Amino acid sequence: MQIEGQVVLITGASEGIGAACAAAFRKRGARLSLTARSEDRLRAAGGPDALVTPGDITLPETRERVVRRTLEHYGAIDILVNNAGMGLYTAAWQASDEDTRRLFELNVFAPLALSRLVIPHMRERRRGMIVNIGSMAGKMTLPWFTLYSVTKYALGSLTEGLRMELLADGVHAMLVCPAYVKTSFQKHAMGSRPPAKVVKGKNFAISAEECAADVVRGVERNARTVVTPRYGWIIIAVARLFPSVMQSQLAGINRHV
Numbered sequence: 001m002q003i004e005g006q007v008v009l010i011t012g013a014s015e016g017i018g019a020a021c022a023a024a025f026r027k028r029g030a031r032l033s034l035t036a037r038s039e040d041r042l043r044a045a046g047g048p049d050a051l052v053t054p055g056d057i058t059l060p061e062t063r064e065r066v067v068r069r070t071l072e073h074y075g076a077i078d079i080l081v082n083n084a085g086m087g088l089y090t091a092a093w094q095a096s097d098e099d100t101r102r103l104f105e106l107n108v109f110a111p112l113a114l115s116r117l118v119i120p121h122m123r124e125r126r127r128g129m130i131v132n133i134g135s136m137a138g139k140m141t142l143p144w145f146t147l148y149s150v151t152k153y154a155l156g157s158l159t160e161g162l163r164m165e166l167l168a169d170g171v172h173a174m175l176v177c178p179a180y181v182k183t184s185f186q187k188h189a190m191g192s193r194p195p196a197k198v199v200k201g202k203n204f205a206i207s208a209e210e211c212a213a214d215v216v217r218g219v220e221r222n223a224r225t226v227v228t229p230r231y232g233w234i235i236i237a238v239a240r241l242f243p244s245v246m247q248s249q250l251a252g253i254n255r256h257v
Helices: 018-026 039-047 059-073 097-125 146-165 195-206 210-219 232-241 244-256
Strands: 008-013 032-033 080-084 128-132 169-179 225-228
Touching: 008 018, 008 059, 008 169, 008 244, 018 032, 018 039, 018 080, 018 210, 032 039, 032 059, 032 232, 059 097, 080 097, 097 128, 097 146, 128 146, 128 210, 146 169, 210 244, 225 232, 232 244
Parallel strands: 008 032, 008 080, 080 128, 128 169, 169 225
Antiparallel strands: none
């Protein structure tokens, strides 16, 4: 898909991967509609020409307002980037109902609800793309992050289903699976701290800008799935070919929480 002139709606765009995506799409000539909780950070991320709609994306009224304002302002939504998300560092059997529901509301139900609002418009125009920011944790379950992995597996399955459902309508769905990205994600996550080895692994993380560059390239070539960095495909392959070995290694890391 050619990005220049396209209207791109990005959630969670005030920092991290979302803000980096805003900068990357803007550099390609896209017109931006951004949403997150912080209006000041949104304006800083989007520049003077971006449409900014602050609010809690887990609320139906916020989602409806974001889509309505975008369509009123630009007349179209060409690309929806469902980026907003959070983590939960708690064993699945210990997590509270409240935290679990908050996690699913943001990571699964909000992207689904926004897609439902945007897709009829895209189908009518017979063009558009849904970009769901998943995770490597949605390709291999991380035991210190089990429920987060569950939400990202669900988001990945949703993306694949939408891709097949909308194939005849000219609307594409793309899944992005980042590995470790240098953002404030851990700081905002619910629950306890991740294992020390996981924290130490941040030294080998890619930047949000590198991740965003891969997202943009994926959109340009109508990719099905983007794993960033690319060597993540090797880890995914090992996990699928030798599941007992990989799960034993991950369980060992988890024992040192």
